[in-house]
Amino acid sequence: MENRPPAPSGRNGALTNYWLGGLTAGFLALAALFVVKAGGHPVARAVIPLVDPKFLATTPWRQTYADLVKAKEDLSDYDCYGCHDKNKPPPIRYDANHKIIVPQEHSDIVMGHGSHDRNNLCFNCHNEQNLLTLQVRDGREVSFDNIPPLCGSCHGPTYRDWENGAHGRTSGYWNRSLGDFQRLSCANCHNPHAPRIPTREPAPGPHQLHPNPETHEPAEAAP
Numbered sequence: 001m002e003n004r005p006p007a008p009s010g011r012n013g014a015l016t017n018y019w020l021g022g023l024t025a026g027f028l029a030l031a032a033l034f035v036v037k038a039g040g041h042p043v044a045r046a047v048i049p050l051v052d053p054k055f056l057a058t059t060p061w062r063q064t065y066a067d068l069v070k071a072k073e074d075l076s077d078y079d080c081y082g083c084h085d086k087n088k089p090p091p092i093r094y095d096a097n098h099k100i101i102v103p104q105e106h107s108d109i110v111m112g113h114g115s116h117d118r119n120n121l122c123f124n125c126h127n128e129q130n131l132l133t134l135q136v137r138d139g140r141e142v143s144f145d146n147i148p149p150l151c152g153s154c155h156g157p158t159y160r161d162w163e164n165g166a167h168g169r170t171s172g173y174w175n176r177s178l179g180d181f182q183r184l185s186c187a188n189c190h191n192p193h194a195p196r197i198p199t200r201e202p203a204p205g206p207h208q209l210h211p212n213p214e215t216h217e218p219a220e221a222a223p
């Protein structure tokens with residue numbers, strides 16, 4: 001004989017129906033509350049502005065002498081001996097506070113290399129014996145289209161990082177057998193005369209899961 005549970009008695013069946021009816025009514029009431037949003041409306045999300053597209057541009061923001069040559073642009077600023085005398089280095093003039101006076105003819109140059117103007121002396125970089133070249137601290141001459149060794153003569157650690165690709169920007173191929181790689185020059189990002197890079201406002205963060213920490217109200221999708 002099978003050992004079945006006893007069939008519900010009449011009184012038990014009525015009790016079950018009573019409970020099931022109660023639960024159905026309870027769920028229907030809850031559904032109605034959700035539909036009318038009786039618990040209050042969720043906070044609407046503020047619209048996050050899109051990032052300024054200029055921050056996403058991949059073209060370097062400065063053109064170096066080498067870029068100007070490649071683009072066949074006006075190079076008159078580099079025709080030093082169009083104005084200066086050979087064999088006669090231009091004299092450096094200072095004001096009463098020993099600040100370098102940049103002459104009118106070079107008013108496009110605003111010196112600001114280092115806090116406290118620590119590296120504003122023109123001949124720290126330009127070669128006074130030959131204005132058409134730059135002068136590395138150890139006396140080597142480098143041309144205007146090869147700036148990194150000049151910067152590296154004073155900024156050793158940064159130059160080392162740059163050479164290894166940790167500072168600045170390298171693009172192209174990891175696998176050199178597939179193609180070449182390009183490394184931006186220091187002067188594609190830093191103005192040699194005023195190299196500090198202006199700080200930028202950071203892009204806005206994402207939406208918070210709970211914009212109101214007190215009510216733990218979830219956010220509603222932006223319209």
Ligand code: HEC
Pocket residue numbers: 076077078079080081082083084090091092093100101102103105106122123126131132
């Ligand atoms: C449009 C003409 C012109 C050109 C081009 C020019 N210079 Fe000059 N530069 C001047 C004049 C004018 C002065 C101030 C007069 C002087 O002291 O001889 C001057 C002054 C200077 C000084 C001294 C700055 C100071 O603060 O006293 C330096 C260094 C110098 N020039 C470097 C250069 C170099 C390097 C180039 C090329 C990359 C160049 N110049 C191209 C006209 C020019």
Ligand code: HEC
Pocket residue numbers: 112113114115116118119124125147150151152153154155186187190191192194195196197
């Ligand atoms: C003759 C040495 C010398 C050379 C060459 C030189 N620098 Fe500097 N640089 C300095 C000194 C000194 C400071 C200031 C450090 C400080 O204030 O603590 C400085 C500061 C800086 C800073 C920090 C920003 C600032 O203004 O404080 C940057 C970036 C920089 N240099 C980039 C360059 C680049 C790029 C070149 C090549 C075009 C270059 N430097 C060439 C000596 C040099």
Ligand code: HEC
Pocket residue numbers: 063064065066077078100102106108109111113119120121122123124125126134144147187192193
């Ligand atoms: C930290 C090194 C450094 C110092 C200091 C410096 N220069 Fe330069 N200068 C350069 C480099 C590098 C270039 C080439 C820029 C490029 O390729 O973008 C340049 C370019 C120039 C040019 C041609 C382009 C232009 O902007 O007109 C002139 C003129 C010039 N410098 C004059 C001066 C004078 C004058 C001083 C001093 C008041 C001075 N420089 C100080 C590194 C320096």
Ligand code: HEC
Pocket residue numbers: 148151152155158159162167168169184185186187188189190197198199
């Ligand atoms: C792709 C752009 C890029 C190139 C290329 C680049 N730099 Fe920079 N460099 C930066 C930025 C961005 C900073 C950070 C500025 C900041 O933190 O305010 C910086 C910071 C620096 C500083 C200041 C570091 C400090 O600790 O304060 C120095 C010095 C410097 N660079 C030198 C160089 C030299 C030298 C080269 C070339 C050998 C070079 N940079 C190439 C973008 C560049």
